[in-house]
Amino acid sequence: MNSTEHSGTQVLVELTGSSKEDANAVFGALCTAFESDREADEELHNGVNGRPMVWSATYDVFGVREQAAPARLTAPVTVTLQGGYRAVDQVREQLAVAFAVQEEGSASGDQEKELQLRLESGPGTSP
Numbered sequence: 001m002n003s004t005e006h007s008g009t010q011v012l013v014e015l016t017g018s019s020k021e022d023a024n025a026v027f028g029a030l031c032t033a034f035e036s037d038r039e040a041d042e043e044l045h046n047g048v049n050g051r052p053m054v055w056s057a058t059y060d061v062f063g064v065r066e067q068a069a070p071a072r073l074t075a076p077v078t079v080t081l082q083g084g085y086r087a088v089d090q091v092r093e094q095l096a097v098a099f100a101v102q103e104e105g106s107a108s109g110d111q112e113k114e115l116q117l118r119l120e121s122g123p124g125t126s127p
Contacts, residue, residue, distance in 0.1 A: 008111075009062040009081035012090045015055040018077040023055040026077060026119065029098035030091065034059040048119040061090040068098040070122030077119045078104070088113050098122045 005124050013030065015023050025039055038057045079095070081088045085108075092115060099119040107114045 001002055003049075008084040009060050009087050011061060011087045012081045013057050013059060013061050013091065014082075016053075016078050016080075017075075018053075018055065019074060020053075022077050023076065023081055025073055026069045026079065026095075026099075027055070027057055029071050030057070030059055030094060032066055033064050033068045034061050034091070034095040035083060036060070036067070042102060060103065061087045062089070064094070068094045069086045071098045072121045073099065073119060079117045079119055081115045083116070089117055094095075095119060 015026055018026070019048075027036070030036065030069065033036065036057050036059045081091050083091075092101065095117065099122045102118045102120075104118050105116040
């Protein structure tokens with residue numbers, strides 16, 4: 001992202017309990033739709049000594065570049081979204097295009113909300 005970032009349009013996306021490949025699938029789907037602090041083909045690295053990893057990226061949802069495509073995951077992934085209400089909703093909508101999404105929890109404040117989702121392989125993806 002650059003200096004033309006728009007206030008209230010950024011969403012922090014954190015993934016836990018996922019493999020590097022599944023994190024790549026989620027971040028790749030979101031990079032199709034939104035500008036990010038990650039490159040679409042950026043190489044993720046595994047944790048050290050089997051420690052759990054938290055993968056994170058920030059997306060600017062000011063404009064949708066194109067719809068995310070359905071994607072396959074090897075296992076369910078827990079995703080936490082943090083940002084402004086509309087911005088979080090836009091990221092959730094794109095995730096729902098690419099994956100089967102189940103809401104697991106939320107917390108709301110005056111101007112921001114946090115949403116926890118469980119993602120599974122998207123519609124039309126084969127096992």
